[in-house]
Every structure is written in structure tokens, then in C-alpha cells.
Amino acid sequence: MPTTAASSEATRSDARMRVTFANRPVPESKTPAAECSCPVIRSNGFSLYYGAKIGVKDITMEIYPCSVTSIIGPSGCGKSTFLRSINRMNDLIPHVRAEGLLEVDGQNVYDKRTNLVNLRQQVGMVFQKPNPFPKSIFDNVAYGPRLQGVKRKDALQHVVEQSLKAAAIWDEVKDDLRKSALALSGGQQQRLCIARALATRPRVLLMDEPCSALDPIATGRIEDLIGQLQSTYTIVIVTHNMQQAARVSERAAFFCLGELIEYDRTEKIFSNPEMKQTEDYVTGRFG
Numbered sequence: 001m002p003t004t005a006a007s008s009e010a011t012r013s014d015a016r017m018r019v020t021f022a023n024r025p026v027p028e029s030k031t032p033a034a035e036c037s038c039p040v041i042r043s044n045g046f047s048l049y050y051g052a053k054i055g056v057k058d059i060t061m062e063i064y065p066c067s068v069t070s071i072i073g074p075s076g077c078g079k080s081t082f083l084r085s086i087n088r089m090n091d092l093i094p095h096v097r098a099e100g101l102l103e104v105d106g107q108n109v110y111d112k113r114t115n116l117v118n119l120r121q122q123v124g125m126v127f128q129k130p131n132p133f134p135k136s137i138f139d140n141v142a143y144g145p146r147l148q149g150v151k152r153k154d155a156l157q158h159v160v161e162q163s164l165k166a167a168a169i170w171d172e173v174k175d176d177l178r179k180s181a182l183a184l185s186g187g188q189q190q191r192l193c194i195a196r197a198l199a200t201r202p203r204v205l206l207m208d209e210p211c212s213a214l215d216p217i218a219t220g221r222i223e224d225l226i227g228q229l230q231s232t233y234t235i236v237i238v239t240h241n242m243q244q245a246a247r248v249s250e251r252a253a254f255f256c257l258g259e260l261i262e263y264d265r266t267e268k269i270f271s272n273p274e275m276k277q278t279e280d281y282v283t284g285r286f287g
């Protein structure tokens with residue numbers, strides 16, 4: 001049934017009621033003029049196939065520095081596939097094939113010469129379930145810098161402290177750095193995993209439903225942390241939680257059936273989307 005202007009407006013009002021925005025000012029760098037600066041991530045006609053099956057199809061979008069971009073959409077629409085394409089985590093799956101262009105800082109991620117270790121240090125990732133190594137807190141965070149060749153004890157100590165501070169967990173663990181990371185709570189483990197990702201000084205931080213295994217208090221701490229990190233890092237977050245997308249991201253991309261349907265300011269996506277599919281999703285009519 002076609003949507004009338006009145007019903008469409010009513011639906012939009014519903015959307016406004018369902019998703020409230022954090023009352024935080026839009027930083028200077030998020031103004032449209034600033035968005036003319038070079039994107040950190042640029043995808044142009046990018047597709048990824050699992051054998052004959054499409055993961056994502058013909059994705060064209062640009063993600064700007066020092067911002068949070070959320071990827072939303074129904075289950076199986078390709079959110080994780082696109083996120084994991086950015087640092088080639090999908091390479092671990094047999095018969096994966098990429099087409100089109102996907103660049104990070106002007107470098108073609110799928111170029112044959114791409115060094116995957118360097119790429120993953122530049123593009124860090126945090127997963128749904130916290131996955132610390134069965135090592136001490138210190139060794140978890142020092143892992144990446146050691147791989148990068150940092151050997152001096154004072155240098156390692158410095159980077160571990162800075163990373164734990166940046167991940168807002170230093171005060172809780174500073175007297176216990178030799179304790180096993182597995183002894184931390186789930187929320188602390190997730191912040192430790194963020195510290196581990198930050199320790200290699202990445203440009204981009206990918207987060208795949210980073211709060212889905214956490215309680216509301218731990219979730220709030222991760223969301224606060226995302227707010228603090230966005231002034232330094234380019235963050236892309238996959239979330240099923242639309243309130244969360246509204247709270248943490250300036251821009252939101254709505255995916256459906258492997259395609260990018262709409263990409264805009266988060267506020268616009270939730271309050272006045274261009275596409276009916278987006279509107280149906282954000283108002284809870286499907287998905």
C-alpha cells in the first residue's frame with residue numbers, strides 16, 4: 001500500500017518518539033564543510049561474495065576522519081561482512097571474493113601487495129564477545145607493540161599505560177597489570193580489548209556489536225568511551241541497538257539484503273529518512 005504524506009509524517013513522528021538523540025553538540029569537525037576533507041575509508045562499487053553467495057553488493061560510501069559511523073540493518077543484511085572487509089578479516093573464510101574498490105587512507109585494501117599485519121594494525125577491531133588472550137593485562141596490551149618491534153621495557157610500559165588510559169580502564173587495573181585478563185569482568189575485558197586495539201596506534205577502529213554481551217552499565221561505559229575516542233579515531237560500529245546508533249554516531253548507514261539503502265546524518269536517518277525501506281526499519285515495521 002502506498003504511503004500517504006499524512007501516514008508518512010505520523011510514522012516519522014513515531015520514529016522520533018522511538019529514538020531519542022543524545023544532547024551533545026555536533027563537533028566542529030562534523031560540519032558539512034569539514035566533511036569535504038579526505039575520507040579515511042572510501043568504498044566504490046565494493047562487493048564481497050562467499051562463493052556464489054552475496055555478502056554485500058555494490059557498496060559506495062565515504063567515511064570521514066574523527067567521527068563515529070554506525071551500520072544498521074536487519075539480520076543477514078551484510079553489516080558484519082562490510083565491517084570485516086575493511087581490515088580483510090573475511091580473508092580467513094574460504095572462497096571469499098571481493099570486487100570493486102575499498103580504500104583506507106587512499107590505499108586499496110584488496111591490492112595484492114597489501115600487508116595484512118600492517119592493515120590490521122592500522123584498522124583495529126573489537127568483536128561482539130570480549131576476546132582477551134589468556135595472558136596478563138599487560139601482555140594483552142603489549143602484544144601488538146611487541147609485534148611492531150617495540151622491545152624496550154619503558155617504551156612498552158608507556159604504551160600500555162597510555163592505551164589503558166585511553167580505554168578508560170587504567171584506574172581499575174593499574175595496580176594489577178600482571179593479573180590474568182580473564183579474571184576481569186565482561187565490561188572490563190571489552191575495554192581491555194579496546195586498549196589492545198589502540199596500542200598499535202590505529203587510524204580506524206571497527207566495532208562489531210561491542211556491547212551485545214554486556215549489561216546496561218558496562219554498555220554505558222563503552223558508549224561514553226566511544227564518545228571520547230571519536231576525537232582521535234575514525235570509528236565504525238555495527239549495532240542492532242538503534243538507541244545506541246542514535247547516541248553514539250554522527251552518521252548512519254542502513255543496509256538491507258546486502259545493499260546500502262541510505263547513508264546520512266544519523267538524525268536524518270532516524271527522523272526523516274529518504275527511503276521507505278529505511279523508514280520501515282527505523283520505525284520497527286520490519287527487521
Ligand SMILES: Nc1ncnc2c1ncn2[C@@H]1O[C@H](COP(=O)(O)OP(=O)(O)OP(=O)(O)O)[C@@H](O)[C@H]1O
Nearest residue numbers: 050053054055074075076077078079080081082093
Ligand atoms: N562465512 C560465511 N559463509 C557464507 N555466507 C556467509 C558467511 N558469513 C555471512 N554470510 C552470509 O552473508 C550475508 C551477510 O551476512 P552478515 O553476517 O554480514 O550479516 P549481518 O547483517 O552482520 O547479520 P547479523 O546482524 O545477523 O549479524 C548473509 O546472507 C550471510 O548468510
